[in-house]
Amino acid sequence: MTVHLKIAFLPLNDAAVLVAAREKGFAEGEGLALDLVRTTSWATLRDRLVFGQVDAAHMLAPLAVAVTLGLSQQAAPIAAPYKLGVNGNMLVMASDFAKALEPDVAARIADPLAAAHDFAAAIGLWRRKPVIGVVHRFSSHALMLRYWLASAGVDPDRDVLLRVLPPSLTVEAMRAGEIDGFIAGEPWGSAAVEAGLAETVATGERIWRRGVEKVLAFRERWMEENPDTVDRLLRALARAAAWCDDPANHAALADMLSDGRYIDQPADLIARALSGQIVARAGEGPIAHPDFMLFAREATPFPWRSQALWIYSQLVRWNMVPHDPVAATKAGGVFRPDVYRRALANLDVAMPGASMKVEGAVDRPLGVGSRRGELTLGPDRFFDGRIFDPERIDDYLAGFPPPR
Template sequence: MTTNLRIAFLPLTDVAVLAVAQERGFAEEEGLSLDLVRTTSWATLRDRLVYGQVQAAHMLAPLAVAVTLGLSQQPAALAAPYKLNVNGNMLVMAKDFAAALDPDLAGRLADPLGTAHDFAAAIGLWRRKPVIGVVHRFSSHALMLRYWLASAGVDPDRDVVLRVLPPSLTVEALHAGEIDGFIAGEPWGSAAVEAGLAETVAVGERIWRRGVEKVLAFRQNWMEENPETVDRLLRALVRAAAWCDEPDNHSALADLLAAPRYVDQPADLIRRALAGEMVNRAGEPAIPNPDFMLFSREATPFPWRSQALWIYSQLVRWGMVEHSADSAARAGAVFRPDVFRRALAGSDVPMPGASMKLEGAVHSPLAVGSRKGDLTLGPDRFFDGRVFDPERIGDYLAGFVQLR
């Protein structure tokens, strides 16, 4: 008997693994049929999951933590046993604003710290306090943007305006002059660049390499009550993710995602992110960025609890939640490596032996202990060189300069 699952998603390139699991038969081979429910905004997607309209969701990782902590509308305990991707977002700004930055795009993207200081200087030259679109207050993009701006002394709550709007409306808002730039997952940054409205200023992959992006989120009680179904879904997603990461499949994947039922944007724009061949200024050659978005390799799907705790640390840093042992424990428990290991126990998928690590400590490919097979982790460095120890959150936060 086939089990039907309703899963909410937003039209973004990083829905790839879910789309491929359904369209290429990986879900069917596990006895599943996925009803992928296209949703416009993260707030709507959140509500569909919390109120039981869907069983799972393609969700911003910080939003899963925020909902669990009661920071975003109706509180509910969510669980994320699978990461759908790492990286895949970028900050684009109107061409007039970008003109005040280093004109060498390759140099601009390769030096996020220097570019942050250029950005800080450009704020003083701009005609108003810059309005930057973010897709949700509790998004990886918004937290990375805050982190990046603060490195140059920019207070994201005082020196710029962060305006929330759905990813699919970012380009339209930029064209209308309602915002001066935005940070969002692909393909929306590329769409703004292709339209000649913006230039790329920074990419998430250069702010936090292998930074957590989207997760597969469940209501915790539903996940605990349906372990066999969850395990089958995770096994299908692992196989789909491996297919997505294969370069030979990128053209077919871009064509699939370009369909109206998924992203509904030109296949070429979508393919750029998949291949890491990003055009950052209209009419110029692509700048290679092979790690722009990852789905499978280097244990990408594994839900490190330390990454949930880094998200938590940023929520504390910006006054969104008060630090306590209980809050930290609940935040860390959103990511469920135990469920991932259970689901893949009978497979040959390499899995880390630990559930937490020092985030930002890997500067070059590193072979690590794995419960099955060989596993090499890629660099996970933060652009400012900081290392996050999940067992010393207070010390980590004390190391940041207070902006106000």
Template sequence: MTTNLRIAFLPLDDVAVLAAARERGFAEEEGLSLDLVRTTSWATLRDRLIYGQVQAAHMLAPLAVAVTLGLSQQPAALAAPFKLGVNGNMLVMATEFAAALAPDPVARLADPLGTAHDFAAAIGLWRRKPVIGVVHRFSSHALMLRYWLASAGVDPDRDVVLRVLPPSLTGEALHAGEIDGFIAGEPWGSAAIESGCAEAVAIGERIWRRGVEKVLAFRESWLDENPEVTDRLLRALARSAVWCDAPENHDALAEMLAEERYVGQPTELIARALRGQIVPRAGENAVPSPDFLLFSREATPFPWRSQALWIYSQLVRWNMVDPSIETAAKAAAVFRPDIYRRALAGSDLPMPGASMKLEGAVEAPLGVGSRKGDLTLGPDRFFDGRIFDPERIEDYLAGFAPQH
């Protein structure tokens, strides 16, 4: 008997694993029928999940943590046993603003720390306090943007205006002059660049290599009540992720995502991100960024609890939550490596032996302990060289200049 599941998503390239699970038959092989519900905003997606209109959602990892901590509208205990991808974001700014930065856009992307300082200087030359679009207050890219700006002495709550708007409306808002730039998942940054109204300033993959991004989120109660269905879904998604990461499938995947029911943008724009080819300025050659968006390799789907705690550390840093041992434990528990291991125990996928690790400590491909098979973790450095130890969060936060 086929089990039907409704899963909400936003039109972004990193819905790939869900789309391919449905279109390539991976879900069907597990006895599942996926009804993927396209949604415009993260707030609507959040509510659809919380109020039971869908069983699962393609969700911003920090939003899953924030909802569980009671920071975002109706509190609810959410659980994330699977990551749908890492990285895939880009900060673009209006061409006029970008003109005040280093003239070579390739050099900008290669030196995020230097570009942050150029950006800080450009703020004083701009006609107003720069308005930067973010897709949600509790998004990985909003947290990375804050981290990046602060590295150059910019106070993201005082020196710029962060305006929330859905990813698909970012380009329109930039054209209309309502914002001066935005950070969002692909293909929306590339679409703005292609139109000639923006240039790339920074990419998420250079701010935190392999930084946590979207997760598959469930209501914790539903997850606990449906272990067998959950395991089938995770097995289907794991096979889908392997298919999505394979370079020979990128053209077919881009065509699939270009359909209106998924992303509804030109195939070539979508294919660029999948291939790791970033065009920083209209008409220029692409900059290779092979790790721009990952789905499967290096155990990408594994929900490291240390990454949930990095999110918690940023919420503390920006005064979005009061620190406590209990709150940290609650945040860490949103990520469910135990469910991931249970679901994929019978697969041939390499399985990390630990549930936490030092974040930002891997400079070159590193073989690590795995419960089965060989597992190599790729470089995960932060742009400023800091290392996040999930067992020493207070020390980590003490290393930053105090905020207002």
């Protein structure tokens, strides 16, 4: 018997695994029929999930934590047993603003710490307090942007204006002069560059290599009541993710995503992020970013609890939630490696033996213990060299200067 599932998503490259699961038959092979519900804003997607209009959602990882903690509305427990991808974001700024930065865009992107200091100096030269679009207050993009700005002494709550708008509206907002730049998932940064409106200033992949991004989110109670359906969906997604990560499939994937039902942007624009060939300034050649987006390799989908706790640490740092053991436990519990292991136990998928790790400690490929197959983790360094030990959150937070 076929099980029908409604899953909300936003038009972004990192919805790829869901789209491939539907279009390439991986879901059908598990007895599932996926109804992918295109949504404009993260707030609408959140409400569709929380109020039961959909069964699951392609969700910002920090938003899943925030909803569970009751930061964006009445608390509603969310469970995320699968990551849909890592990396994939770009910070782009108006070309005139970028003139005050390192002119070599490849060098600029390669050294985000220096770029942050250049950005801090450029703020004083700009015609107004820079207005930077973020897709949601509780997004990995916004948290990484805050972290990056603060490294150069910029107070993201005082020295710039962060304006929330849906990713698909960012380019038009730049064209209308409503924002001076934005940080968002692809292909929207590339679309702004292609239109000659902006240049790339930094990429998420260089701010936090293998930084957590979108998750597959369920209402916790629904997930617990439907274990067989959840397991079948995760198996379908694991197969789809492996297909998406194969370079031989990137052209076909870009064509698939370009469909009006999904991203509705040119396939060649979408393909840039998938293939790691980033055009940072209109008219120039691409810059190779082989790890710009990951879907399957290096156990990308595994929901490390330590990454949920890093998100929590940033919410605490920016006074979005009080720091207490109960909140930390709830935040860490949003990511569900136990469900991931149960669902994929019989697949040929490398399975981490631990559920937490020290984030930012790997600077070269590292073989780690795995319950199935060989597993190599790629570099996960933060741009400033800090590490996050999930068992020492207080010490981590104490290492940052307080906001001015």
